[in-house]
Amino acid sequence: MASEKPMDRPLPAAGDGDIDTPARPEADEKRITDIASYPSEDSDEVKDxxxxxxxxxxxxxxxxxxxxxxxxxxxxxxxxxxxxxxxxxxxxxxxxxxxxxxxxxxxxxxxxxxxxxxxxxxxxxxxxxxxxxxxxxxxxxxxxxxxxxxxxxxxxxxxxxxxxxxxxxxxxxxxxxxxxxxxxxxxxxxxxxxxxxxxxxxxxxxxxxxxxxxxxxxxxxxxxxxxxxxxxxxxxxxxxxxxxxxxxxxxxxxxxxxxxxxxxxxxxxxxxxxLAREESQRERPRGESSETPTVxxxxxxxxxxxxPDWGSLVRVPRFFWLVACTQILQAGVVGGFNGLNADIITKTRGSTAELAGYTSAVQQVIPVICAPLIGTFFDFFGYRMMFVSLTSTIWILVYCLIGFTQTNALGAMIIASVASTMNALPFLASIPLIVPNQLELGLVFGIWKVFNNSGSVIVDMIAGRLQDITPGGTYERVIAFFVAVKGLEFCLGLFYGILDRK
Known part of the structure:
Protein backbone atom coordinates (compact mmCIF):
# COMPACT_ATOMS: atom_id res chain seq x y z
CA MET A 1 0.00 0.00 0.00
CA ALA A 2 1.04 3.57 -0.43
CA SER A 3 2.44 5.00 2.76
CA GLU A 4 0.81 7.68 4.81
CA LYS A 5 3.92 9.88 4.80
CA PRO A 6 3.89 10.65 1.05
CA MET A 7 0.21 11.56 1.33
CA ASP A 8 1.06 14.18 3.99
CA ARG A 9 3.51 15.96 1.75
CA PRO A 10 2.41 19.22 0.07
CA LEU A 11 1.22 18.89 -3.48
CA PRO A 12 3.62 20.06 -6.23
CA ALA A 13 3.14 23.49 -7.67
CA ALA A 14 0.59 23.82 -10.41
CA GLY A 15 3.29 24.61 -12.90
CA ASP A 16 4.93 21.28 -12.34
CA GLY A 17 1.96 19.43 -13.78
CA ASP A 18 3.20 16.11 -12.46
CA ILE A 19 0.10 14.83 -10.72
CA ASP A 20 -1.86 13.99 -13.83
CA THR A 21 0.86 13.49 -16.41
CA PRO A 22 0.82 10.51 -18.80
CA ALA A 23 3.67 8.96 -16.78
CA ARG A 24 0.99 7.13 -14.77
CA PRO A 25 0.58 4.18 -17.18
CA GLU A 26 4.32 3.45 -17.09
CA ALA A 27 4.28 3.39 -13.31
CA ASP A 28 1.26 1.14 -13.35
CA GLU A 29 2.92 -1.14 -15.87
CA LYS A 30 6.35 -1.52 -14.33
CA ARG A 31 6.80 0.14 -10.96
CA ILE A 32 3.50 0.23 -9.10
CA THR A 33 4.55 -2.51 -6.70
CA ASP A 34 7.78 -0.75 -5.76
CA ILE A 35 6.06 2.62 -5.37
CA ALA A 36 3.39 1.11 -3.15
CA SER A 37 5.81 -0.93 -1.08
CA TYR A 38 8.16 1.55 0.55
CA PRO A 39 7.48 4.23 3.10
CA SER A 40 9.24 7.10 1.34
CA GLU A 41 11.22 7.95 -1.74
CA ASP A 42 14.41 8.60 0.20
CA SER A 43 14.38 5.25 2.03
CA ASP A 44 16.63 3.53 -0.47
CA GLU A 45 18.08 1.33 2.26
CA VAL A 46 14.66 -0.34 2.70
CA LYS A 47 14.73 -2.59 -0.31
CA ASP A 48 13.06 -5.69 1.01
CA LEU A 275 -5.74 3.28 -4.80
CA ALA A 276 -9.07 4.62 -6.06
CA ARG A 277 -9.69 6.17 -2.65
CA GLU A 278 -6.22 7.71 -2.55
CA GLU A 279 -6.58 8.97 -6.11
CA SER A 280 -9.88 10.57 -5.21
CA GLN A 281 -8.26 12.34 -2.25
CA ARG A 282 -5.48 13.67 -4.44
CA GLU A 283 -7.89 14.84 -7.12
CA ARG A 284 -10.32 16.56 -4.76
CA PRO A 285 -8.33 19.82 -4.38
CA ARG A 286 -8.00 20.11 -8.14
CA GLY A 287 -11.65 19.24 -8.64
CA GLU A 288 -12.71 22.10 -6.38
CA SER A 289 -10.98 24.59 -8.65
CA SER A 290 -11.92 22.98 -11.94
CA GLU A 291 -15.29 23.15 -13.60
CA THR A 292 -14.88 19.93 -15.56
CA PRO A 293 -13.26 16.64 -14.59
CA THR A 294 -9.84 15.99 -16.05
CA VAL A 295 -9.13 13.13 -18.41
CA PRO A 308 -14.67 -4.61 -13.62
CA ASP A 309 -12.50 -2.61 -15.96
CA TRP A 310 -12.00 -4.84 -18.97
CA GLY A 311 -9.41 -2.36 -20.19
CA SER A 312 -7.09 -4.20 -17.79
CA LEU A 313 -6.96 -6.97 -20.37
CA VAL A 314 -5.50 -4.50 -22.86
CA ARG A 315 -2.86 -3.32 -20.40
CA VAL A 316 -1.56 -6.85 -19.84
CA PRO A 317 1.85 -7.09 -21.58
CA ARG A 318 1.76 -8.57 -25.05
CA PHE A 319 4.44 -11.12 -24.23
CA PHE A 320 2.12 -12.69 -21.65
CA TRP A 321 -0.67 -12.97 -24.24
CA LEU A 322 1.79 -14.57 -26.66
CA VAL A 323 2.84 -17.18 -24.09
CA ALA A 324 -0.73 -17.85 -22.90
CA CYS A 325 -2.13 -18.33 -26.40
CA THR A 326 0.70 -20.51 -27.67
CA GLN A 327 0.70 -22.67 -24.51
CA ILE A 328 -3.04 -23.39 -24.59
CA LEU A 329 -2.59 -27.07 -25.52
CA GLN A 330 0.60 -27.84 -23.61
CA ALA A 331 -0.81 -28.21 -20.10
CA GLY A 332 -3.72 -30.18 -21.54
CA VAL A 333 -1.35 -32.67 -23.15
CA VAL A 334 0.51 -33.25 -19.88
CA GLY A 335 -2.74 -33.56 -17.93
CA GLY A 336 -4.19 -35.87 -20.56
CA PHE A 337 -1.17 -38.15 -20.39
CA ASN A 338 -1.27 -38.18 -16.59
CA GLY A 339 -4.88 -39.33 -16.73
CA LEU A 340 -4.22 -41.99 -19.38
CA ASN A 341 -0.79 -43.35 -18.50
CA ALA A 342 -2.07 -46.14 -16.23
CA ASP A 343 -4.41 -47.40 -18.96
CA ILE A 344 -1.69 -47.02 -21.60
CA ILE A 345 0.67 -49.12 -19.48
CA THR A 346 -2.04 -51.74 -19.03
CA LYS A 347 -2.77 -52.01 -22.76
CA THR A 348 0.79 -51.84 -24.05
CA ARG A 349 2.45 -54.08 -21.47
CA GLY A 350 -0.34 -56.31 -20.20
CA SER A 351 0.07 -55.12 -16.60
CA THR A 352 -2.74 -55.34 -14.12
CA ALA A 353 -4.61 -52.12 -13.45
CA GLU A 354 -3.33 -52.06 -9.86
CA LEU A 355 0.31 -52.47 -10.87
CA ALA A 356 -0.08 -49.87 -13.60
CA GLY A 357 -1.54 -47.45 -11.07
CA TYR A 358 1.42 -47.92 -8.73
CA THR A 359 3.83 -47.43 -11.62
CA SER A 360 2.15 -44.22 -12.76
CA ALA A 361 2.16 -42.91 -9.17
CA VAL A 362 5.97 -42.81 -9.27
CA GLN A 363 5.57 -39.64 -11.35
CA GLN A 364 4.53 -37.76 -8.19
CA VAL A 365 7.67 -38.52 -6.17
CA ILE A 366 10.63 -36.72 -7.76
CA PRO A 367 8.95 -33.26 -7.99
CA VAL A 368 8.74 -33.21 -4.18
CA ILE A 369 12.55 -33.00 -4.06
CA CYS A 370 13.51 -31.43 -7.37
CA ALA A 371 11.03 -28.56 -7.76
CA PRO A 372 12.70 -26.24 -5.19
CA LEU A 373 16.14 -27.03 -6.64
CA ILE A 374 15.08 -26.15 -10.17
CA GLY A 375 13.36 -23.00 -8.91
CA THR A 376 16.59 -21.96 -7.19
CA PHE A 377 18.45 -22.52 -10.46
CA PHE A 378 16.03 -20.14 -12.18
CA ASP A 379 16.65 -17.50 -9.50
CA PHE A 380 20.44 -17.64 -9.83
CA PHE A 381 20.97 -18.36 -13.53
CA GLY A 382 17.71 -17.70 -15.36
CA TYR A 383 17.09 -19.66 -18.58
CA ARG A 384 13.43 -20.18 -17.68
CA MET A 385 12.28 -20.18 -21.28
CA MET A 386 15.08 -22.47 -22.40
CA PHE A 387 13.84 -25.01 -19.87
CA VAL A 388 10.56 -25.04 -21.81
CA SER A 389 12.36 -26.62 -24.77
CA LEU A 390 14.28 -29.01 -22.52
CA THR A 391 11.08 -30.12 -20.80
CA SER A 392 9.30 -30.73 -24.11
CA THR A 393 12.23 -32.90 -25.26
CA ILE A 394 11.94 -35.04 -22.12
CA TRP A 395 8.18 -35.40 -22.61
CA ILE A 396 8.69 -36.53 -26.21
CA LEU A 397 11.12 -39.19 -24.95
CA VAL A 398 8.59 -40.35 -22.34
CA TYR A 399 5.72 -40.54 -24.83
CA CYS A 400 7.80 -42.56 -27.29
CA LEU A 401 9.04 -44.96 -24.61
CA ILE A 402 5.54 -45.58 -23.26
CA GLY A 403 3.64 -45.64 -26.55
CA PHE A 404 6.01 -47.11 -29.11
CA THR A 405 8.37 -49.41 -27.19
CA GLN A 406 8.18 -52.22 -24.66
CA THR A 407 10.73 -50.76 -22.25
CA ASN A 408 10.08 -50.96 -18.53
CA ALA A 409 7.29 -48.53 -17.73
CA LEU A 410 8.80 -47.73 -14.33
CA GLY A 411 11.86 -46.16 -15.94
CA ALA A 412 9.70 -44.10 -18.28
CA MET A 413 7.61 -42.85 -15.36
CA ILE A 414 10.74 -41.80 -13.47
CA ILE A 415 11.78 -39.76 -16.50
CA ALA A 416 8.24 -38.36 -16.67
CA SER A 417 8.51 -37.23 -13.06
CA VAL A 418 11.56 -35.16 -14.01
CA ALA A 419 9.60 -33.54 -16.84
CA SER A 420 6.65 -32.99 -14.51
CA THR A 421 8.95 -31.11 -12.14
CA MET A 422 9.92 -28.63 -14.86
CA ASN A 423 6.60 -28.42 -16.66
CA ALA A 424 4.76 -25.54 -14.96
CA LEU A 425 7.52 -23.96 -12.88
CA PRO A 426 9.17 -21.85 -15.63
CA PHE A 427 5.86 -20.12 -16.34
CA LEU A 428 4.77 -19.72 -12.70
CA ALA A 429 8.12 -18.11 -11.86
CA SER A 430 7.98 -15.89 -14.95
CA ILE A 431 4.43 -14.51 -14.80
CA PRO A 432 5.11 -12.11 -11.87
CA LEU A 433 8.17 -10.86 -13.78
CA ILE A 434 6.25 -10.39 -17.02
CA VAL A 435 3.38 -8.66 -15.17
CA PRO A 436 4.97 -7.03 -12.09
CA ASN A 437 1.90 -4.89 -11.33
CA GLN A 438 0.08 -6.34 -8.30
CA LEU A 439 -3.14 -4.67 -9.53
CA GLU A 440 -3.14 -6.99 -12.55
CA LEU A 441 -1.44 -10.11 -11.21
CA GLY A 442 -4.60 -11.84 -9.95
CA LEU A 443 -6.34 -11.20 -13.27
CA VAL A 444 -3.32 -12.53 -15.17
CA PHE A 445 -3.11 -15.73 -13.13
CA GLY A 446 -6.86 -16.17 -13.69
CA ILE A 447 -6.39 -15.79 -17.45
CA TRP A 448 -3.54 -18.31 -17.35
CA LYS A 449 -5.73 -20.81 -15.53
CA VAL A 450 -8.61 -20.32 -17.97
CA PHE A 451 -6.32 -20.92 -20.95
CA ASN A 452 -5.02 -24.11 -19.31
CA ASN A 453 -8.56 -25.28 -18.54
CA SER A 454 -9.69 -24.60 -22.10
CA GLY A 455 -6.67 -26.42 -23.48
CA SER A 456 -7.48 -29.43 -21.30
CA VAL A 457 -10.99 -29.57 -22.74
CA ILE A 458 -9.65 -29.39 -26.30
CA VAL A 459 -6.97 -32.03 -25.73
CA ASP A 460 -9.42 -34.42 -24.06
CA MET A 461 -11.79 -34.12 -27.00
CA ILE A 462 -9.03 -34.65 -29.57
CA ALA A 463 -7.48 -37.56 -27.67
CA GLY A 464 -10.84 -39.27 -27.24
CA ARG A 465 -11.66 -38.88 -30.92
CA LEU A 466 -8.24 -40.16 -32.00
CA GLN A 467 -8.62 -43.26 -29.84
CA ASP A 468 -12.11 -43.86 -31.23
CA ILE A 469 -10.89 -43.85 -34.85
CA THR A 470 -7.83 -46.01 -34.10
CA PRO A 471 -8.39 -49.72 -34.90
CA GLY A 472 -8.66 -51.67 -31.67
CA GLY A 473 -8.97 -48.51 -29.59
CA THR A 474 -5.23 -48.33 -28.99
CA TYR A 475 -3.22 -45.24 -28.15
CA GLU A 476 -0.77 -44.96 -31.08
CA ARG A 477 -2.47 -41.93 -32.64
CA VAL A 478 -3.03 -40.29 -29.27
CA ILE A 479 0.67 -40.64 -28.45
CA ALA A 480 1.59 -39.30 -31.90
CA PHE A 481 -0.60 -36.26 -31.24
CA PHE A 482 1.09 -35.70 -27.88
CA VAL A 483 4.52 -35.92 -29.53
CA ALA A 484 3.51 -33.41 -32.22
CA VAL A 485 2.25 -30.89 -29.67
CA LYS A 486 5.42 -31.18 -27.60
CA GLY A 487 7.51 -30.85 -30.75
CA LEU A 488 5.80 -27.52 -31.35
CA GLU A 489 6.55 -26.50 -27.77
CA PHE A 490 10.25 -27.23 -28.31
CA CYS A 491 10.29 -24.59 -31.05
CA LEU A 492 8.20 -22.21 -28.95
CA GLY A 493 10.66 -22.46 -26.06
CA LEU A 494 13.49 -21.33 -28.32
CA PHE A 495 11.30 -18.50 -29.61
CA TYR A 496 10.43 -17.39 -26.07
CA GLY A 497 14.12 -17.40 -25.16
CA ILE A 498 14.99 -15.14 -28.10
CA LEU A 499 12.25 -12.66 -27.18
CA ASP A 500 13.26 -12.79 -23.52
CA ARG A 501 16.85 -11.86 -24.39
CA LYS A 502 15.60 -8.84 -26.33
Missing part, protein backbone atom coordinates in the same frame (compact mmCIF):
# COMPACT_ATOMS: atom_id res chain seq x y z
CA UNK A 49 10.83 -7.07 3.72
CA UNK A 50 12.46 -8.68 6.78
CA UNK A 51 13.10 -12.37 6.36
CA UNK A 52 10.95 -13.14 9.41
CA UNK A 53 7.97 -11.61 7.62
CA UNK A 54 8.83 -13.39 4.40
CA UNK A 55 8.97 -16.79 6.05
CA UNK A 56 5.66 -16.17 7.81
CA UNK A 57 4.02 -15.18 4.53
CA UNK A 58 5.60 -18.18 2.78
CA UNK A 59 4.25 -20.70 5.29
CA UNK A 60 0.79 -19.12 5.42
CA UNK A 61 0.55 -18.59 1.66
CA UNK A 62 1.64 -22.10 0.69
CA UNK A 63 -0.68 -23.63 3.29
CA UNK A 64 -3.82 -21.94 1.92
CA UNK A 65 -4.70 -24.78 -0.46
CA UNK A 66 -3.69 -27.74 1.72
CA UNK A 67 -7.22 -28.45 2.89
CA UNK A 68 -8.83 -28.44 -0.54
CA UNK A 69 -6.00 -30.48 -2.06
CA UNK A 70 -6.10 -33.06 0.73
CA UNK A 71 -9.88 -33.38 0.52
CA UNK A 72 -9.90 -33.67 -3.26
CA UNK A 73 -7.24 -36.35 -3.50
CA UNK A 74 -8.81 -38.67 -0.94
CA UNK A 75 -11.65 -39.37 -3.39
CA UNK A 76 -9.81 -41.58 -5.90
CA UNK A 77 -8.97 -44.44 -3.49
CA UNK A 78 -12.55 -44.37 -2.16
CA UNK A 79 -14.22 -45.17 -5.49
CA UNK A 80 -15.21 -48.75 -4.63
CA UNK A 81 -16.37 -47.67 -1.16
CA UNK A 82 -18.66 -45.02 -2.59
CA UNK A 83 -20.13 -47.44 -5.12
CA UNK A 84 -21.11 -49.70 -2.25
CA UNK A 85 -22.13 -47.18 0.42
CA UNK A 86 -23.95 -44.69 -1.81
CA UNK A 87 -25.59 -47.44 -3.89
CA UNK A 88 -24.44 -45.97 -7.19
CA UNK A 89 -22.82 -47.32 -10.32
CA UNK A 90 -19.52 -46.63 -12.02
CA UNK A 91 -21.06 -44.02 -14.30
CA UNK A 92 -22.34 -42.03 -11.33
CA UNK A 93 -18.97 -42.27 -9.60
CA UNK A 94 -17.42 -41.03 -12.80
CA UNK A 95 -19.87 -38.14 -12.87
CA UNK A 96 -19.15 -37.23 -9.26
CA UNK A 97 -15.42 -37.37 -9.89
CA UNK A 98 -15.77 -35.43 -13.13
CA UNK A 99 -17.72 -32.61 -11.50
CA UNK A 100 -15.07 -32.31 -8.80
CA UNK A 101 -12.32 -32.39 -11.39
CA UNK A 102 -14.00 -29.81 -13.59
CA UNK A 103 -14.61 -27.36 -10.78
CA UNK A 104 -11.36 -27.84 -8.91
CA UNK A 105 -8.83 -28.59 -11.62
CA UNK A 106 -10.46 -27.74 -14.92
CA UNK A 107 -10.03 -31.29 -16.20
CA UNK A 108 -13.35 -32.41 -17.70
CA UNK A 109 -13.94 -36.00 -18.74
CA UNK A 110 -16.47 -37.68 -20.98
CA UNK A 111 -19.88 -37.97 -19.27
CA UNK A 112 -23.06 -39.85 -20.15
CA UNK A 113 -25.61 -37.61 -21.95
CA UNK A 114 -28.06 -37.21 -19.07
CA UNK A 115 -25.36 -35.59 -16.98
CA UNK A 116 -24.13 -33.37 -19.83
CA UNK A 117 -26.01 -30.31 -18.61
CA UNK A 118 -24.45 -30.53 -15.13
CA UNK A 119 -20.99 -31.05 -16.56
CA UNK A 120 -21.36 -28.14 -18.99
CA UNK A 121 -22.64 -25.81 -16.29
CA UNK A 122 -19.75 -26.48 -13.94
CA UNK A 123 -17.27 -26.25 -16.81
CA UNK A 124 -18.70 -22.85 -17.73
CA UNK A 125 -18.35 -21.64 -14.13
CA UNK A 126 -14.74 -22.79 -14.05
CA UNK A 127 -14.08 -20.91 -17.28
CA UNK A 128 -15.38 -17.63 -15.87
CA UNK A 129 -14.56 -17.86 -12.16
CA UNK A 130 -10.73 -17.67 -12.32
CA UNK A 131 -10.88 -14.36 -14.21
CA UNK A 132 -13.64 -12.85 -12.06
CA UNK A 133 -11.99 -14.13 -8.89
CA UNK A 134 -8.58 -12.85 -9.97
CA UNK A 135 -9.98 -9.39 -10.68
CA UNK A 136 -11.72 -9.41 -7.30
CA UNK A 137 -8.43 -10.23 -5.56
CA UNK A 138 -6.74 -7.34 -7.36
CA UNK A 139 -9.49 -4.86 -6.53
CA UNK A 140 -10.63 -5.80 -3.03
CA UNK A 141 -7.51 -7.47 -1.65
CA UNK A 142 -6.17 -10.98 -1.33
CA UNK A 143 -6.89 -11.17 2.41
CA UNK A 144 -10.67 -10.96 2.06
CA UNK A 145 -10.61 -13.01 -1.12
CA UNK A 146 -8.70 -15.83 0.54
CA UNK A 147 -11.14 -15.76 3.47
CA UNK A 148 -14.10 -16.16 1.11
CA UNK A 149 -12.35 -19.07 -0.63
CA UNK A 150 -11.47 -20.80 2.64
CA UNK A 151 -15.05 -20.49 3.89
CA UNK A 152 -16.40 -21.98 0.63
CA UNK A 153 -13.89 -24.85 0.83
CA UNK A 154 -14.80 -25.61 4.45
CA UNK A 155 -18.56 -25.45 3.84
CA UNK A 156 -18.22 -27.67 0.77
CA UNK A 157 -16.15 -30.22 2.69
CA UNK A 158 -18.73 -30.31 5.52
CA UNK A 159 -21.66 -30.74 3.11
CA UNK A 160 -19.81 -33.51 1.27
CA UNK A 161 -18.90 -35.27 4.53
CA UNK A 162 -22.49 -34.94 5.76
CA UNK A 163 -23.50 -36.92 2.70
CA UNK A 164 -21.58 -39.89 4.09
CA UNK A 165 -23.78 -39.87 7.22
CA UNK A 166 -26.92 -40.16 5.11
CA UNK A 167 -25.34 -42.15 2.27
CA UNK A 168 -26.52 -39.32 0.01
CA UNK A 169 -24.90 -39.11 -3.40
CA UNK A 170 -26.51 -35.70 -3.98
CA UNK A 171 -24.97 -34.17 -0.87
CA UNK A 172 -21.53 -35.50 -1.74
CA UNK A 173 -21.72 -33.98 -5.23
CA UNK A 174 -23.14 -30.67 -3.96
CA UNK A 175 -20.37 -30.35 -1.40
CA UNK A 176 -17.64 -30.94 -3.95
CA UNK A 177 -19.12 -28.31 -6.27
CA UNK A 178 -19.28 -25.75 -3.42
CA UNK A 179 -15.70 -26.58 -2.54
CA UNK A 180 -14.69 -26.08 -6.15
CA UNK A 181 -15.78 -22.44 -6.10
CA UNK A 182 -13.18 -21.77 -3.42
CA UNK A 183 -10.38 -24.04 -4.57
CA UNK A 184 -10.44 -22.55 -8.07
CA UNK A 185 -9.34 -19.12 -6.78
CA UNK A 186 -7.35 -20.06 -3.67
CA UNK A 187 -4.29 -20.93 -5.76
CA UNK A 188 -4.28 -17.41 -7.21
CA UNK A 189 -4.28 -16.08 -3.64
CA UNK A 190 -1.11 -18.05 -2.96
CA UNK A 191 0.54 -16.73 -6.13
CA UNK A 192 -0.24 -13.11 -5.25
CA UNK A 193 0.93 -13.48 -1.64
CA UNK A 194 4.27 -14.98 -2.66
CA UNK A 195 4.85 -12.40 -5.41
CA UNK A 196 4.11 -9.53 -3.02
CA UNK A 197 6.16 -10.56 0.00
CA UNK A 198 9.15 -11.74 -2.02
CA UNK A 199 9.05 -8.65 -4.28
CA UNK A 200 9.89 -10.67 -7.41
CA UNK A 201 13.07 -12.02 -5.80
CA UNK A 202 13.53 -15.74 -5.25
CA UNK A 203 10.20 -16.58 -6.87
CA UNK A 204 11.61 -19.72 -8.46
CA UNK A 205 12.43 -21.16 -5.04
CA UNK A 206 9.14 -20.23 -3.36
CA UNK A 207 6.98 -21.40 -6.27
CA UNK A 208 9.06 -24.57 -6.39
CA UNK A 209 8.37 -25.12 -2.70
CA UNK A 210 4.67 -24.55 -3.36
CA UNK A 211 4.65 -27.20 -6.11
CA UNK A 212 6.74 -29.58 -4.02
CA UNK A 213 4.50 -29.38 -0.95
CA UNK A 214 1.42 -29.65 -3.17
CA UNK A 215 2.72 -32.94 -4.59
CA UNK A 216 3.47 -34.15 -1.07
CA UNK A 217 -0.09 -33.37 0.05
CA UNK A 218 -1.40 -35.40 -2.90
CA UNK A 219 0.72 -38.39 -1.93
CA UNK A 220 -0.33 -38.17 1.73
CA UNK A 221 -4.01 -37.87 0.82
CA UNK A 222 -3.95 -40.91 -1.45
CA UNK A 223 -1.94 -42.96 1.03
CA UNK A 224 -4.18 -42.19 4.02
CA UNK A 225 -7.63 -42.38 2.39
CA UNK A 226 -8.13 -46.11 2.95
CA UNK A 227 -6.64 -46.14 6.49
CA UNK A 228 -9.01 -43.30 7.43
CA UNK A 229 -11.91 -45.35 6.05
CA UNK A 230 -10.87 -48.47 7.96
CA UNK A 231 -10.02 -46.72 11.26
CA UNK A 232 -13.59 -47.23 12.50
CA UNK A 233 -16.73 -48.96 11.32
CA UNK A 234 -17.95 -45.65 9.82
CA UNK A 235 -16.47 -45.11 6.36
CA UNK A 236 -17.40 -41.41 6.39
CA UNK A 237 -14.36 -40.53 8.50
CA UNK A 238 -12.47 -40.57 5.21
CA UNK A 239 -14.49 -37.44 4.33
CA UNK A 240 -14.85 -35.91 7.80
CA UNK A 241 -11.12 -35.87 8.54
CA UNK A 242 -10.40 -33.83 5.37
CA UNK A 243 -13.23 -31.50 6.44
CA UNK A 244 -11.46 -31.02 9.77
CA UNK A 245 -8.25 -30.25 7.87
CA UNK A 246 -10.18 -27.64 5.86
CA UNK A 247 -11.38 -26.08 9.14
CA UNK A 248 -7.79 -25.92 10.40
CA UNK A 249 -6.91 -24.28 7.08
CA UNK A 250 -9.63 -21.68 7.68
CA UNK A 251 -8.23 -20.89 11.14
CA UNK A 252 -4.75 -20.58 9.68
CA UNK A 253 -6.08 -18.18 7.03
CA UNK A 254 -7.75 -16.04 9.70
CA UNK A 255 -4.41 -15.89 11.50
CA UNK A 256 -2.66 -14.79 8.29
CA UNK A 257 -5.22 -12.05 7.61
CA UNK A 258 -4.78 -10.72 11.15
CA UNK A 259 -1.00 -10.87 10.81
CA UNK A 260 -0.92 -9.17 7.39
CA UNK A 261 -3.29 -6.39 8.45
CA UNK A 262 -1.23 -5.75 11.60
CA UNK A 263 1.95 -5.05 9.62
CA UNK A 264 2.93 -1.42 8.91
CA UNK A 265 0.83 0.30 6.26
CA UNK A 266 3.68 0.47 3.77
CA UNK A 267 3.84 -3.34 3.66
CA UNK A 268 0.19 -3.83 2.72
CA UNK A 269 -0.55 -5.28 -0.69
CA UNK A 270 -1.86 -2.60 -3.09
CA UNK A 271 -5.50 -2.96 -4.15
CA UNK A 272 -7.54 -1.14 -6.75
CA UNK A 273 -10.09 -0.08 -4.17
CA UNK A 274 -7.57 1.64 -1.92
CA UNK A 296 -6.92 11.46 -15.80
CA UNK A 297 -9.66 11.77 -13.18
CA UNK A 298 -12.12 9.94 -15.40
CA UNK A 299 -9.45 7.39 -16.27
CA UNK A 300 -8.77 6.76 -12.58
CA UNK A 301 -12.45 6.43 -11.74
CA UNK A 302 -12.95 3.99 -14.57
CA UNK A 303 -9.80 2.06 -13.84
CA UNK A 304 -10.24 1.50 -10.12
CA UNK A 305 -14.01 1.62 -9.87
CA UNK A 306 -16.13 -1.02 -8.23
CA UNK A 307 -17.15 -2.57 -11.56
Missing amino acids: FPWRWKLTALVCGVALSWGSSFSENTLGPLKSTMIKQLDINNSQVSIRHDIVTIVENGRPKTNPPKYGAISSATSLVNTILPIVGGYGLDHYGVEWGSMACSIAIFLGAVVSAAGSNNDSFTLVVTGRVIMGFGSTVIETCTSKILAHWFQHKGLGLVYGLDLSIGKLIVLIAKATAVPMRDATSFWGWALWIPAIVCFANLLQNILYVWWARSRPTWTHMPTGQR DTMESARRFGAL
